[in-house]
Amino acid sequence: MVTLTDVVAALPETVPFVGPEAQERQRGRLFKARIGANENVFGPSPGAIRAMQDAVPSAWQYGDPESHDLREALAAHHDIDMNNLVVGEGIDGLLGYLCRLIVQPGTRVVTSAGAYPTFNYHVQASGGELIPVPYVDDHESPEDLVACAKRVGARLVYLANPDNPMGTWSSGATISSALSRLPSDCLLVLDEAYIDCAPRGAAPEIDTADTRLVRMRTFSKAYGMAGMRTGYAIGHTALIAAFNRVRNHFGMCRVSQAGALAALADQAYLAAVVTRIAAARDRITAIAAAAGLSTLPSAANFVAIDCGGDGALAQRVLSELLKRDIFVRMPFVAPQDRCIRISAGTDTLLDLFEAALPEALESAVAHNGKIQPEV
């Protein structure tokens, strides 16, 4: 067979996340509550649904490779220039392009230990060297990330705010302050997938003149369009223009472009969904408390529940929930892996979760023997 490149030959065949469908096929049974992938069960705005359905018959046409109309609307929404924006196939797609722009064998990249695995996947596929920084009190630490980047001569540093998988967040001021200490030859990629769910002040001011910052936003979370793969990056014009050297120019679905445009126009719906997400977070917190478990404060569309023991216990709680047809996920790295992560659900879905959690916890604790949940 043809030889793979040196970088690719060294990589595992991998999947950053196994999809719920694959788990359902393996189990031979559907999940009753799909609240594990931080999808937005409240769905897209009715206007976006209509716009997408209306766009379907013209799916014989390629999407506009410039995503002009969507970029124009996004630029107006953020009060920036269109040339500070590139639209891509979700943040995942854009992170892949970003790594191809900046990461080559030997490039050092800093991220938090246990942060977004898909970012790590793309860094490794470009041959980069990942340098993990520990969480501090279940928060990604902008200060520590920047200090590490400076120390190791990193070119790229990743920060999700709010954080996934913990839901914790920093203030925009904290991030701006850390950014001010980032060397000029390093880029901070600020993944703001969940920012629409966060309290005011969590996002730094948008300064597109700073060549050290690129921010990623998406229609997958609060806008409820994960399946349409539409994200965008905001940054300095020079960096944004560079995406045109590697991106799949005709990669955007035409129907997604139409849907995102309509979703953006319906800010009232977005606000209503964000309110529902906040209520669902409160309910998850209450369900956990009723089962004797604590939760982390969250600015995202999910809540991390501390199972009160180690990773093995949380893993067992997770398994017991899966057995009861509740699809959830959990952090990968200790000590964050003491938690399970529950996405905001409708009342019906959270009813199912509420019914399953105490039993799942009891079984997990029984199996784990000596480890008891904190009460």
Next chain:
Amino acid sequence: MVTLTDVVAALPETVPFVGPEAQERQRGRLFKARIGANENVFGPSPGAIRAMQDAVPSAWQYGDPESHDLREALAAHHDIDMNNLVVGEGIDGLLGYLCRLIVQPGTRVVTSAGAYPTFNYHVQASGGELIPVPYVDDHESPEDLVACAKRVGARLVYLANPDNPMGTWSSGATISSALSRLPSDCLLVLDEAYIDCAPRGAAPEIDTADTRLVRMRTFSKAYGMAGMRTGYAIGHTALIAAFNRVRNHFGMCRVSQAGALAALADQAYLAAVVTRIAAARDRITAIAAAAGLSTLPSAANFVAIDCGGDGALAQRVLSELLKRDIFVRMPFVAPQDRCIRISAGTDTLLDLFEAALPEALESAVAHNGKIQPEV
């Protein structure tokens, strides 16, 4: 600013094709006939349209990263194993992944001079060295491509069958024969985007045991779903598995997956569309003949019209057509650039083309002075 990788720093910011929307924005006027991008104006099957519209409300869910159901159906359709198939974001997306798997700085890649620019774009973005082979009588030459690959020690060789932009084709037997002479450390990527429009015998037998061949198929052309970005690669299991090292696992639109599945199930509609495409090709040929121009035989969903002069004349004919709101494109490299390329259209669209061509030709010839079209 952060330094770009060595490979990317050497690349231009580019767009393999300027979209018709960008041209419309520049002109300040819409096209009346969009018959330049080899889109399928006959559109997707009614069943596929319905399936996509029905899938829209569940667009809050990510697509299945394994595209399991679609791969299962495609495997049955082609009578191969699911593990010989990977689904991706159109052939463009898959070509990008393929280049990342195989091409690194110094890797030699063979293609025909004037063949698919997006393939070249991806090769260059991976740092590869492109070695072009001339067309022979307006055909890509499988024999010459393989001979060149052998001579220069290429790892990858590209062949589109039917060819884009000329519409010409080789028999499956010719391709198999050339493939049999390809060194074992080289891979032939056979781009069969237009194969559904081609006569029986144009596709070689599918032999997934051959590690030297990967074929690309798409729902963008005969299936009429260009805007949904759904293609697939067929090849040896080892090569197909390698895509999992670099691909965007959650990159597929959920609505596209549903649409492709329904489109595949409606083979009667596909056959009817292929018949309409063949009729449109005949009509384009007749329109050209009435204007005193010859055409190339085509097995694709478009026809190359020989404008009877050089590239400058064809370029002028193209410009004159654009002025008359007819969007068409043309080959980039001599001597194929003596042609313009017209996509199969509805009767209404081809009526517009029929009305515009003689005037466009007359103006072009008048401007070109001494060069006269062949009659």
